[in-house]
Amino acid sequence: MKTSEVNQTKDWIVEATFKLLDRKDYQDITISQIVNKAGIGRRTFYRYFKSKNDIFxxxxxxxxxxFAQTILNDKADSLFTISTSYFNFWENHIDTLLLMKKAHLLYFIEDNLFEIIYKVAIKIGHIEEQDVDENFMDRYKYEFEFKLAGFWKLTLLWCTDMPRKTPEEMAKIILSILK
Known part of the structure; x- marks a missing residue:
């Protein structure tokens, strides 16, 4: 099976899960409901995912x-441009963020946030993988967790604000906070 067919099938499963999640609690959604909504067989589901959690x-x-691609495309290299790109990214994925927040599933992101952003930092060249040693990681993890917690909490506040501030407005707020 081609990669595009694999991704398409996975995307059908994700889409079906999110449609169900819009109407039901996560714990009440079954694999059978997901495969029926996606129009695939149960075996197809298990070919790509072991469980509902694997979907997330x-x-x-x-x-x-x-997110990494957004940062690269925007050539974000300062706190302002990275912050703007960050909120542009979430604006483009606002439905996913709000639905996961409503369903109390943000832990799928939060529990791995450090690792996720660390991978993004390497992918965009903010951190060179060969420069990472024990001393670097010891210092970096505390600094980064501190900054990341602030960004994440602002994101959760921002996503439910109405009207929502623009990414540029959020970047200005972040700059004023960190000065």
Whole structure:
């Protein structure tokens, strides 16, 4: 099977899960309901995912790749441009963020946030993999977790604000906070 066919099937499964999630609690959604909604067989589901949780791990991986690509496309290299790109990214994925927040599934992102953003930092060249040693990681993880927690909490506040501030407005807020 071609990669595009694999991704298409996975995307059908994700889409079906999110449609169900819009109407039901996560714990009440069954694999049978997902495969029926996606129009695939149960065996096809298990060819790509081991469980419902794997679906959200896949969503998280796609978000990482999309976020890294957003930073690269925007050539974001300062706190302002990175912050703007960050909120542009979430604006483009606002439905996913809000649905996961409503369903209390943000832990699929939160539990892996450091690892996710670390991978993005390597992917975009913010960190050179060969420069990472024990001393670097010891310092970096505390600094980064501190900054990341602030960004994430602002994201959760921002996503439910109405009207939502623009990415540029959020970048200005972040700059003023960190001065």
């Amino acid at each position: 791990n896949y969503v998280g991986l796609n978000l990482v790749n999309d």
